Amino acid sequence: MDSQADYVTVARTDQIPPGICRTVEVEGVFLAVCNVNGTYRAVDNTCPHAGGPLGEGALDGEVLECPWHGWRFNVRTGERPENHEIRVTCVEVRVLGTNVQVKIPFTL
Numbered sequence: 292m293d294s295q296a297d298y299v300t301v302a303r304t305d306q307i308p309p310g311i312c313r314t315v316e317v318e319g320v321f322l323a324v325c326n327v328n329g330t331y332r333a334v335d336n337t338c339p340h341a342g343g344p345l346g347e348g349a350l351d352g353e354v355l356e357c358p359w360h361g362w363r364f365n366v367r368t369g370e371r372p373e374n375h376e377i378r379v380t381c382v383e384v385r386v387l388g389t390n391v392q393v394k395i396p397f398t399l
């Protein structure tokens with residue numbers, strides 16, 4: 292049961308086209324929202340290596356590369372392909388009409 296859960300709109304679908312990642316702010320917290328071939332994913336925007344902005348990274352399939360030093364993360368699982376021990380937190384996303392929404396509350 293998660294009757295306390297709700298969703299908040301962070302973007303329109305056309306603002307994050309396929310293959311693109313954008314930084315969004317949800318209640319003062321930054322997330323990287325990615326469009327993986329029509330499926331939207333959201334992860335913590337802060338790279339666990341040294342705090343780089345993942346939302347400004349390049350997306351290749353479901354793998355997002357940090358723009359600072361190139362660490363890569365699977366945005367579906369949160370894991371680094373190179374080291375599954377290192378990961379970013381994933382946040383649940385849904386599309387409602389033309390709105391991309393993330394589930395709140397979430398914990399990063």
Ligand code: FES
Pocket residue numbers: 338339340341342343357358359360361362
């Ligand atoms: S801060 Fe992301 S790879 Fe270094």
